[in-house]
Amino acid sequence: MIEYINILFSEIYKLLFLLIPLLTAVALIVWLDRRVWAFVQKRRGPNVVGPFGLFQSLADALKYMFKEIIIPASSNKTIFILAPIVTMTLALISWAVIPFSESFVIADINVGILYLFAVSSLGVYGIIMGGWASNSKYPFLGSIRSAAQMVSYEVSIGIIVINVLLCVGSLNLTDIVLAQKKIWFIIPLFPMFVIFFISALAETNRPPFDLPEAEAELVAGYQTEYSGMMYAMFWLGEYANILLMCAMGSILFLGGWLTPFNFFPFDQIPGPFWFILKILFLFILFALVKAIVPRYRYDQLMKLGWKIFLPFSLLWLVITASYLFYFNLLPVGQQ
Amino acid sequence: MIIHSIFFFIFSFIAIVSAIMVTASKNTVHSVFFLILDFISISCLFIMIGAEFLGMMMLIVYVGAVAVLFLFVVMMLNVSQQKNQWFASTISSAHIPMGLLISVIIFFEIIIVIAGWKYKPEILNSFPNSIDSEITNTHSIGYVLYTDYIHVFQISGIILLTAMIGAIVLTFRQRTGLKRQSYFKQITRERNESVELKDVESKKGVKIDV
Known part of the structure; x- marks a missing residue:
């Protein structure tokens, strides 16, 4: 019994080591997002609170905390309160399997990539629950849009993941990174990386695919009825999900914690540094896309997912499999 | 192993309770949420016996896709009028004999399978x-x-x-009269075939076909 408690405490210790930096990172990433967005549009962005406006998100969080939480009288109260909690929890639990370096990972499970995929496909529930429980038309429309959108784009993400798995031969995230020691998968699978990036935008409801919260049509989509801390939790969960998608992209295609320059001064820098750098790179791409691309129409979004991305990634899957089979490169026997 | 069995009992308790609540809850959407909870706890049980691939597939396929569509359909129904009245109305209790028959059949099938494992251990070894x-x-x-x-x-x-x-x-x-956007048509449009100058006679107008 005592040893179980010891294990439990050491796990909690590790979790805190991950969660506190993660939540801080989410706060900073919100600032970075707004800052990049502003620079593209030749504005200044948040620059008042703290140096370069770094503490803007903290100030916002403080404001949210002191705002009243309004629960609509006709809402379904249990589900209404549960929705932001579900979003936030799902955004945080997926970080348990992300390897920051060869040794620094909380749970190095065999089916890590499937776990990530499963948790990200559960993310839609927070949105559906929030939209339905609000009992109001705009949130409901937003949640229905997002359900259809996230389910559609999950399919193409799944096939892209299979592409990578064919080259690796394992579902373990550490193995996926280690398989990229010779060459990062972004080089042989570049079209898949592009599709993954666009699908990740749709999966996290980022512009240009932010139809679930399109302010011009649906006020704020599923978040319309939320206020105060509950709104902030949706917000935090959303950005944690975006970071997670960036982490997933850098593990699958950019070689995770591996150093890009394998010679003296650079191979001494520890892995987590490179990993965070890659996540930041992908996040800045996310932020740039938000600033420069106009919003899609809904039927265009669906057409892109089902009629272009799905057939193309299936075709690429066939090509990858044939190539690996023909040149006898299939990772057979790795267990 | 004691922690293991505690978790086993927690998950199976949640699974059974939520399975009962699927049929017992008054609100159809709540039933679907209980169904999702049931799927999740069952996938936790799969993971606990070491079948993590099956557990994750359960999550991805059932919770991530099937239940979303389920929820989608149920939410479209007008729930406030269609409250699920358990055993209360004559319409729903008319299906009870059929449901009982099916569940008895399934119960005996499970009994046969489990008894096969328990009393004939060689069945397990006879798998290829x-x-x-x-x-x-x-x-x-x-x-x-x-x-x-x-x-x-x-x-x-x-x-x-x-x-x-x-x-x-x-x-x-196939619906007729729909106006669909064709990217190809849009891009290949030329000025001389889409713009035309016409002399409009006064008080007569001109007919424009779309």
Whole structure:
């Protein structure tokens, strides 16, 4: 019994080591997002609170905390309160399997990539629950849009993941990174990386695919009825999900914690540094896309997912499999 | 192992309670949420016995896709009028004998299978591929699925494809009078075939066809 408690405490210790930096990172990433967005549009962005406006998100969080939480009288109260909690929890639990370096990972499970995929496909529930429980038309429309959108784009993400798995031969995230020691998968699978990036935008409801919260049509989509801390939790969960998608992209295609320059001064820098750098790179791409691309129409979004991305990634899957089979490169026997 | 069994009991308790609540809850949407909870706790049980691939597949397929569509449909219904009255109305209690019959059949099937394992241990050994603890269960499922059972696997794939095509054929309807956007038409439009100068006679106008 005592040893179980010891294990439990050491796990909690590790979790805190991950969660506190993660939540801080989410706060900073919100600032970075707004800052990049502003620079593209030749504005200044948040620059008042703290140096370069770094503490803007903290100030916002403080404001949210002191705002009243309004629960609509006709809402379904249990589900209404549960929705932001579900979003936030799902955004945080997926970080348990992300390897920051060869040794620094909380749970190095065999089916890590499937776990990530499963948790990200559960993310839609927070949105559906929030939209339905609000009992109001705009949130409901937003949640229905997002359900259809996230389910559609999950399919193409799944096939892209299979592409990578064919080259690796394992579902373990550490193995996926280690398989990229010779060459990062972004080089042989570049079209898949592009599709993954666009699908990740749709999966996290980022512009240009932010139809679930399109302010011009649906006020704020599923978040319309939320206020105060509950709104902030949706917000935090959303950005944690975006970071997670960036982490997933850098593990699958950019070689995770591996150093890009394998010679003296650079191979001494520890892995987590490179990993965070890659996540930041992908996040800045996310932020740039938000600033420069106009919003899609809904039927265009669906057409892109089902009629272009799905057939193309299936075709690429066939090509990858044939190539690996023909040149006898299939990772057979790795267990 | 005591922690293991505590978790086992927690998850199975949640699974059973939520399975009961699926039928007992008054609100249809709540039933679907309980169904989702049931799926999740069952996938936790799968993971606990070491079948993590099956557990994750359960999460991805049932919770991530099937239940979302389920929820989608149920939310479209007008729930405030269609409260699920358990055993209360004559309409729903008319289905009780049929439901009882089906559940009794399923119950005895499960009993037969479990009794087979319990009283004839050689049944477990008679499977062509015994469980090898050296390799991960993802690999072992792959080895069995793509070698011994390849034909069954492909037949089930064809059945699913048939069902999919059937669903599309049943719901597909061609509507006339729809204006669809064609990117090709838009891009290949030339000025001389889309813009035309016309002399409009006074008080007569001109007919424009769309």
